[in-house]
Amino acid sequence: MTEEPDTARLAALEARIASVKGKAAKTSPGSGKVFSQGEVAWRMVIELVSGLLLGLSIGFGLDFLFGTQPIFLVIFVLLGFVAGVRTMMKTAQTLQAGPNKQPATAPIKDEGDNG
Known part of the structure; x- marks a missing residue:
């Protein structure tokens, strides 16, 4: 009355679960920390x-x-x-750009630069 589990189906299921877990781990940022809105507000x-x-x-x-x-x-x-206020604005730009990206600002060109 007890059936033996189908090992091929179990192996296929484990492979699917591992692939889904692998994709979820790759999409989440590994090095960047996500801050709550309260932490961002206190920082500002x-x-x-x-x-x-x-x-x-x-x-x-x-x-x-x-x-x-x-x-x-x-x-x-x-x-x-x-x-x-300038520091707050830079922080807001950095947090809006994302944890691994730089804020979208144009580079400042010195007057001594010729190129």
Whole structure:
């Protein structure tokens, strides 16, 4: 009453399963990590705040060193904000391009390049 399993059918099934698993492993990125939206959001917030804090500290230090009113503080806080936003934009371009690709930006040509 018990049937012996058909070894040829089992071997064919195992080969099909192995081929499907092999294709799934090849399509998934091996070296790139996939970030959640929360991790990306925190990364961008930290980049913006670090730019602001760096500009704040440089401006405050220059105002203290030269004994001026907070003109350098205002200038460097604005520059830190701009640097933080630029860093956020580069991060967004990199994450949008994919884990293994470079962001789609045109190369910057120096004035000294002749070719």
